Amino acid sequence: MDTIAFPALAEADRRLPLYLTICGHWNNQEAIIREQGFTDYQWLQCVSGTGELFIGDARHIVKAGQGFLLLPEVPHRYWPMEEPWDVHFISFNGMIAETLLRQAGMMESGVYTTENSETIVSHMRNMYAMSQSDRSYLAIECSKLVYMFLLDLMKAAEAGAQSELTYSRLQPVFAYIEANMDKPVAIKELAACIGVTPQYLCLLFKKSVNMRPMVYVNRERINRSKELMFYESRIPLHEIARRVGFDSASYFSSVFKKQEGITPEQFKKLHGMR
Structure with missing residues (x-):
């Protein structure tokens, strides 16, 4: 209110x-x-x-x-x-x-x-x-x-400033995810970006963005898919799924609905996209 x-x-x-x-x-x-x-x-x-x-x-x-x-x-x-x-x-x-x-x-x-x-x-x-x-x-x-x-x-x-330092340390990982949005990425690859173990990377992500690395990856993929639907609305969903790194349209739709609460088709209809 x-x-x-x-x-x-x-x-x-x-x-x-x-x-x-x-x-x-x-x-x-x-x-x-x-x-x-x-x-x-x-x-x-x-x-x-x-x-x-x-x-x-x-x-x-x-x-x-x-x-x-x-x-x-x-x-x-x-x-x-x-x-x-x-x-x-x-x-x-x-x-x-x-x-x-x-x-x-x-x-x-x-x-x-x-x-x-x-x-x-x-x-x-x-x-x-x-x-x-x-x-x-x-x-x-x-x-x-x-x-x-x-x-x-x-x-x-003061505590937030420490969190910001962690966030800054993760910048190479964020950049790698951004550059490889259309490809499968493994947590080992992400950890190698800053020379840490996958377990320690999970700890850094938890401190900085309060989620696991692969959950963050999927969130960024879904956000990119929404941009594609807005700016290239005639692209079929299976092509959008491929462009944001999902192996299949069905898995893409499943992850999209889990994050957004609606399917990609419903998202497009809600925003008046064909």
Whole structure:
């Protein structure tokens, strides 16, 4: 459900070390363009889907499990790429906001991978629930929640940075998969790309993308097949299956349905393709 709240703030509330200005959730985040930036600090946490973020001229992709920080007055724009782009968001300010963010290693606007993103989202939901309550000293109660949020964000970002290092190490494997999308690949080949055993490769994939290597391969094959169906809609499905490395159209359809919940034929019909 889409939600948004603007906690009422008196002048004295704005002298708190931290204070909450906006919080909420969009089931599918719409396009936002702010050429002059925004007045407060913002954190947006992606739950599902994929978004595109521009900070100045720098382009970033935001995926599930990642969040992005926007510092005050920094020009930015963002919109969904893969819908629904499910996003929780808060805006906050206060005299210690910058200090806490710097302690978390967040010294500039950008995208950050967070471990235990469920904890981050839980904090954001709690802030929204509190802002809707009739508690006395509401701004102070919200301030306490923002403080707890930033402390946990500090831990989540540090752990997420380690995950990013693992992801970077896997780049040769991802490149190999991309280059051999139309061929069968074995896990031994993938492990050889970075000189590790298949067992250790599985551990790296689990840490980085939370799935086994061959599950990742099939996911990428299915994503490529959807692109082919969009851009070359007259290609028969058995040819699409071959181009994305499946031995048979029936196995391709089985994997497609397991991942997408519908068959390739239903996918084409749903999107008005012949």
